Amino acid sequence: MKQWALFSFIFFLSLFLITGCQKKEEVKPEERLQEYVEHWEAYDFKAMHEMTETVGKEAFIDRYEKIYHDIDVENLQISFDMPDPESENNEEEEIESVHYPLQVKMDTIAGPVSFDSEIEMVKTVEVIDEQETVNWLVNWNEGLIFPQIKDGGTIGIKAVQPARGQIYDRNRQGIAINESIYQMGVVPNQFTENSDSEKQQIADLLDITLEEIESQLNQAWVQPQHFVPLKVVPSLEQKDLAGAVSSIKPLTYQTIVGRVYPFGEAAAHLVGYIAPITAEKLDELDNDLYNENDLIGYRGLEELFEEQLRGEEGLVIYAQKEGQEPVTIAEKKVIHGKNLNLTIDIHVQNELYYALNGEAGTAAAINPSSGEVLGLVSSPSFDPNAFLYGLSSATWDKWNNDPDTPLLNRFASTFAPGSVFKPITSAIGLTNGSIDPAEGLEINGLTWQKEGWGNYRIRRVSESNGLVDLHDALVRSDNIYFAMQALGMGEEALVTGMKNFGIGEDFPFTYPIQTSTISANGSLENEVLLADTSYGQGEVQMSALHLASSFSAILNNGTIMKSSLLMDEEASSWKEGLISSEHASLLQNAMRDVVTSGTGQDANISSVEIAGKTGTAELKQSQTQTGGQENGWFVGYPLDGSIIISMMIEHIEEKPNGSGYVAEKVANAIENLPN
Structure with missing residues (x-):
């Protein structure tokens, strides 16, 4: 009996140990950590929270989401290393926690962030229905977000505003x-x-x-x-x-x-x-x-x-x-x-602006030898400070309703050049051989027309004594002479020459300047249009800057330098071979005489010897229209060739000396420039 009782006790004890408190297969801590890391990299903070030891939802999920959202975390990468076996207890039954070296990398709005940390996996055991369940949870602390706040603190973002370039x-x-x-x-x-x-x-x-x-x-x-x-x-x-x-x-x-x-x-x-x-x-x-x-x-x-x-x-x-x-x-x-x-010289800029004295117009100044732009002015203008420091509705309405349109940028626009175009026509004719500077043309009276032109006649400002050659035509600004030369030259030659001066192609300049045009359709098939174009009427349109650059060919022996606005731009030529040095000298002498004895005598001052060309552009809706608005031009330079100024003033029809009014302003600006 005693033997039977002992046998029964051992049997039931064994059965209890086998069935009554049987353990399920244990999960390894690194397996749970890997699962945790996968949730972390997927920004699944809810799942992460369920794998942590006791910590409130607000302190965990909301905190992670807010910080990661605020700093725009992307490309989150997390890895961990197996712990050093010597640092951990090798008897599995006694292991209660394991520490794993952790590496975290991420991209943020302030750049990449990476740090090393340590994460602790804590063993938990639950008995459910007399069965033990072993699990591993993360012992979470705020240092797992960033080590800098392990012991508390907040994460902030500070923007550092750049200083605007001057x-x-x-x-x-x-x-x-x-x-x-x-x-x-x-x-x-x-x-x-x-x-x-x-x-x-x-x-x-x-x-x-x-x-x-x-x-x-x-x-x-x-x-x-x-x-x-x-x-x-x-x-x-x-x-x-x-x-x-x-x-x-x-x-x-x-x-x-x-x-x-x-x-x-x-x-x-x-x-x-x-x-x-x-x-x-x-x-x-x-x-x-x-x-x-x-x-x-x-x-x-x-x-x-x-x-x-x-x-x-x-x-x-x-x-x-x-x-x-x-x-x-x-x-x-x-x-x-x-x-x-900038290449701009503010002294030149000021002189040009105040020379215009608030009248509607524009001016450009260049260094012809380098192409550097020294001044670009549009008048009237506006106070740029007002837009930042309090622009009243009254001032805004005044600017918008002003008939002289102070908000219009005239130096970026194109206009009919009038007779300041004649030196360009001269250079084209001299270069292609159609104009012989020594040949005089017989021109009688103030008006002329080619047979078949109906009522349309070309008018010149003064009658000539004897034959008219190129020099005389430039000094007196004889429209009829240039019209005759254009007809003799022909459309193809004049159009080709204008294109050689860059008319009809984009003007290569840092600041967008409207493209100068030959005509509405780029051709001069109509004889009257061909004749009118030769002296800057018709449909030809040029900007003040393009005109100044074109005149530089006469001072640079046929080369126009590319216009530059920034000091770090390298000087380079834009157009070459436009006129020979011999013919350029002829035009220079003629333009000096324009000032000393011709239409530009208002620019003839004692302090500086100036050469240039006047021009009056009549803005007509048709070739037969008379009267209307006239714009006055003068393109001039001191004989040392240090600067070329191109200036246009609108509505000079009531000025007693016409384009001479503009010539005087250019001369005064040149005189007032610092040495």
């Missing part, structure tokens, strides 16, 4: 610069019992309304001692704002850095301006680069070189703990905008 003239004079400007505002508790009067004074000074002042003062954040901004101004000299600050107690200012255009209207069309981005503009742009609070270039070089000038924003991802300096996790270095160094 624009300088050839002598490093700032044309568009970043400079101290003034944020005008008020301190509420400084208003006196006469606050209504003080507010009205401030509104008048700053060209804003009382409603705008009240709106700013009524913002929720405003406290009695706070500075409340009202308007930014580029200078305290405007309306003596410095004096107003002294006399109006609540009015004050803060100094900040902003964009300033020191030469205002004189360079406005060339430089353009920056202004707050509009909703329409934002729709056209990359939202990764711009937002609704940005400033962007409009018009001119500010728009043309926006990408280079704006630079690239820097970003810093950092960890912040209370009472400690922030620790950088990743940084995308700010790239400040590139400066533009």
